[in-house]
Amino acid sequence: MKQKRHEKILTIIKEKPITTQEELVSELNKVGFKVTQATVSRDIKELKLVKVQSDSAYHYAASIPRAARGYIIPKYSAIIRETIVNMDNVNNLVVVHCHSGMANAAAEAIDVSEMPSVVGTIAGDNTFLVVLRTEEDSITFMEELRNIVNS
Template identity: 50%
Template sequence: MKNKRQSVILEIIASGEIETQEELIERLAEKGFHVTQATVSRDIKELKLVKVAAKSRKTKYAPLAGQALTIPEQLMPVFTHGFVSADSVNNLVLIKTLPGMAQAVASAIDSLKLSETLGTIAGDDALLIVCRTDACAEDVVLTLKGFAK
């Protein structure tokens, strides 16, 4: 429940300018999450959200700048060794891996906790990532290719 709520919070702040915790509470309620201000405050802290300047000359919540995506040190060799290619079609990302490496590569990708992904399915030498949008799928491909270099 908490992970789902925090994922929805990230979606909400990505889709519009949320200026206050009260606004965020209202938007969460619209999506079926009835929470208190204390809960939202804890989520904001855990997600490392900060107030930044908005286009409207006010402030809005956004992820902390420079909050880098990282694959844990012990999984990075698995990812770089097993990853072969990545491509997207619509909101799907197909990752090709060396034979027998798809599940290990999927574990490394899952460790990124990408908010725009809904899940990964791994076979023997390929895995499928389901993203929320087509644009997010393209971003995931670029991110993964960046890690593979």
């Protein structure tokens, strides 16, 4: 039932601008889903819906799916570009050396990008470790970092 409701929510917000949770409750009730505002609130959180502006109003929209993002979020590229000194990989691990005190910021830039190939990061003062799913992922990841650093 929950999966079907989630699918319907995504369909509804794609078809018409929904500006409030109450509107979404009303639309769901019209199509046979008896829900409360609290249920819709949880659904919005689980679906990671965001409010976007169009014309003069904000409405709900689906965020970019995690699996669709395979890159560092552009606003964090400057952190990567300014902090990384060098890097190396071993199997599915990438060791990244940064200017002193900057490893946490650079690792956070990678973490918030939610790249599917990145399992996680561990940061010290001037070095951080990126754990990737495969060795191929580590090579691709390093290429992306190099492109950002050299841009």
